[in-house]
Each structure stands twice: as structure tokens, then as C-alpha cells.
Amino acid sequence: MPNANLSRTVAIVGAAESDELGVVPHKSALQHHAEAAHNALADAGLSVKDVDGLFTAGFSTLITAEYMGITPRFSDSTSVGGSSFVVEIAHALAAINAGMCEVAVITHGQTGRSGRASGNSSGLYDPNFPNMQYEQPYGIMGPPINYSMACTRYMHQYGEERTRQALAEIAVSTRKWAQMNPKAQMREPMSFDDYHASRWISWPFHLFDCCLVTDAGAAVVLTTAARARDLPKKPVWVLGAAEYHDHFMMSQMPDLTRTPAYVSGPLALQMAGVTHNDIDLAMIYDSFTYTVLATLESLGYCKPGEGPDFVANQRTAPGGDFALNTSGGGLSYTHPGMYGIFLLVEAVRQLRGECGERQLKDPKLSLVNGTGGQLSSTGTTVLAVD
């Protein structure tokens, strides 16, 4: 287990998106990184000159650092898909405690919607990679196709009809949250009929089972407890943080119904010294409706196969008793390709009470779970305010 003594030694002190989200053809991915870092540092009340630790994914920090004029003494470009930025919370916690850096900035920017390049920025498309040799020749590539295969297995084990209902519940409830987020891409109402009528992307996934593809960036700033207390905004303490991965290709996944959150979740909760019932807000990467279903079970919110009962009757919608993905998620708010950083931004804003119409009542604890690759990697962190 990660050292529980490190709980509350580091705080997130700044969090922000880039200036424009959605369809932004006039800005590059790196510009999203820089704008997000600029906004997050302003939010923190810190200067770029304070930054001595730089974290990102997809790009090497050599590129992002040069673009922004940052010369870090600690650098981390861990690329485990959309989970990277949550995983990097654990890395930043370790680095700050080891004295390797004092002010860490995690940035992301991606133009999945409008990018002029091929969009293959994750570096996972080298012809030497196993998926290029064993999966892509069969037309097995990209998350919708892979994740839909995992979902079919879940339906086989736990029942197709109740699984379908659960996917619909998640899509519809997430859209309701997005309607209260002015930055969300999809703000029109979605009915259950709309969900079921949306076209097939890769059966069993409808269009509305799948996350958006947008242009967006975001960043968070972390520092020591001592510095955090002197900054203008309420520190958002890192109580627990852990990561895990157990495969790369979906065809090598040990159990298609269990994500690596079954390890990273309990580790982060144990380090934090809290249990599921203590959590006021769950921010769970929703690359697909199915990702949420499988992750809730893997995190231990319910037993395997009980996810459909857990999310039934719009329990995760505004006004329900389980607050989930209040930003509108990757399904309806934004998702440029790798989304994990946006989970952190929303958790920070909710804990600080900055969420306007969708603000939860006085939340103290948030669990954030990022998932990356083909359900390959997870990072879980528990955040808190005093």
C-alpha cells in the first residue's frame, strides 16, 4: 500500500481548462496545454517561475516544456492513456515528498476533433506494437470496438437486458448533469428513447454509449501542504493515490468485466483512510457507459454483476443519492481523446464550491478514477477539503 503518512502532504491548488473547449479548429493541441497551464497557475495564485515539476501524457514533456518556456527539474510523461493524469497525481505526490520538485503542473491538450495531424498522438500506433500485428489486421482498433467487446462479455455473464438498461441510465443521467454545465458540448435533453434510437457504432454500443471527440485542454497544479496553506484558494488535499495496469490489448485482459481499478481503488481508499460511504462525489472516467458500469464494480461500490441495480432509477442523476460525473463527463461535457485531467478539474471545483447550478451541497470528499488504454490502466485518487 502507498504510505498513508503521505496523506494530506500535498494539495491541488489550481485547476482549469484551456480557454475554449469543443470544436476549436483554430488552436493546436500544444496551445491547449499552454492555455490550461496559464489558467491553472492563475487559479492557484502561482507564477510559471514557480513550476519545477512538469507532467503530461501523449506528448513528451520535452515538447510541452519547451513550448511553455518551462525548465523543470522533475519531468514525467507517463503515457497510460486517459488514466495518465490521475496516475500522475500519485507520481507528483511522491516527487514532491521526495524533494524532487515543489510545484508540479500536470497539463493536457488534445485536438481529437479538429487536429490537422492524423490524431495518432498517443504513440500507441507503432507497427512493432502487438496490437498492430494481432488486432488491427482484423479491424479491431480504437476504443469503441474494443470496449464494446468487453461489454458483450459482461452482458453474457450478467444479462443483456439489465445491462442495456444500465447503459441507458448512465447515458441519460450524465446528460442531465451536462445540461447544468455551461462548458458542456452536449446540452440538449436526452430521453431513454433517444438513447435506444441512436445509431450503432459497434454493437452493443449505440452512439450515446460513446464519449465525445472534442478539442480541449486542462491542467492542475500541486504543491506542498506548507505552500498550499498560503495560497488564496482552499487546498484540495490528496488523501490517497494509487495506480495499476494488467494488460495492453483488450484480447489480453484477464477479465473483461473487471478493470484495474479493483487494485488501484482499494489502495487509494486505504491510503486515504476512508470508505466508499464517506465519498460525496465519484468522478469516474466515462469513455463509454460500460466503463462506468465495470468501474463501479471494480472499485468495490457493489459486487460483480450488481452494477445495473446500483445505477437503476436515475440514481446518479442530479437529485439522486449517488453524485457521479457532475460535469457531464466524457459522454456529454468534453473528451478530446484522453480525458482523465478533466475528472480532476471537476472534483476540485465541486470541493471548492465553484460549480454554480450543478454544485453539490458541501461535498468534502471526492474519489477520482481515470481509465486508460483498452480498460488497461487505472489511476485512483481521493481528494478532500477541510
Place this chain on the structure above:
Amino acid sequence: MAEYTKSLPIPQPESDFYWEKAKAHELWLTHCDDCDSTYFYPRPICPGCFSRNTKPMQSSGKGTIYTYAIVHRAPLPGWRDDVPYIVAQVELEGGARIPTNIVGVEPDPANLKVGMAVEVVFDDVTEKITLPKFKLAG
């Protein structure tokens, strides 16, 4: 032969035998003599127990559908004429799971069930490359 527009594997040193056997219409896996597992994909050190005591072993080509999906939106232009098509993971006799296509059946969930028996067929997609695919058995 019309130009083949889909992605092709680039065999690597440890997988040359796999693709050569496929071209001869045989499906070969790797067997670990230490932990007695049969696994895919080809690598000389066992991913189950890290033993080097492994050797190629021919598969019966029989197995069951472990899971599948029906692709309606082509992931690359090469597949535009193929949608909808069936992607799957097949669990072979002996336990190895292999990603593949199910062919010879209408791509409709009504025709496919997890657990259905399948057997290997070989698709000579180019002069150099043959892809092992699967059809419903019997």
C-alpha cells in the same frame, strides 16, 4: 489480385513462425512446459511464469466465442465496404484467447452467442499474409 487496403501485420522476429505457419494454413501457439499453459501471442518467455522453457505448439483450431462485437462504423477507410463485420475473441482448446473475425455468418446478434463453438479458417489476404479467422463449427 485487387489491391488490399486494410492494415497488414508486420511479422517480428519472434512471430515469424506464427505467420509462416498461418500461410501454410496451420494455427500455432506457444506452450510453456513449466506452468503447462498454452498462450497467444508468440513470445519466447512465458507471460504466465516467466520461464524460458517454451516451444511452439500446433492448435487444433477449435474453440468457442469468448466475446464479440459487430462493427458498424469503419475504423479506417479499408473497412468501409465491410461494415457491419464481426470482431471477436476466440478461446481456443487449451485456454489461449485470440483476437479475430467471425466469418461466414450474417453479422446479427441473433446469430451469435458467447460460448458458440467455432473453428479456424484461413484467409489468404495477400501473397505473403494469411489471417486465421473463425467460422461457426458444424
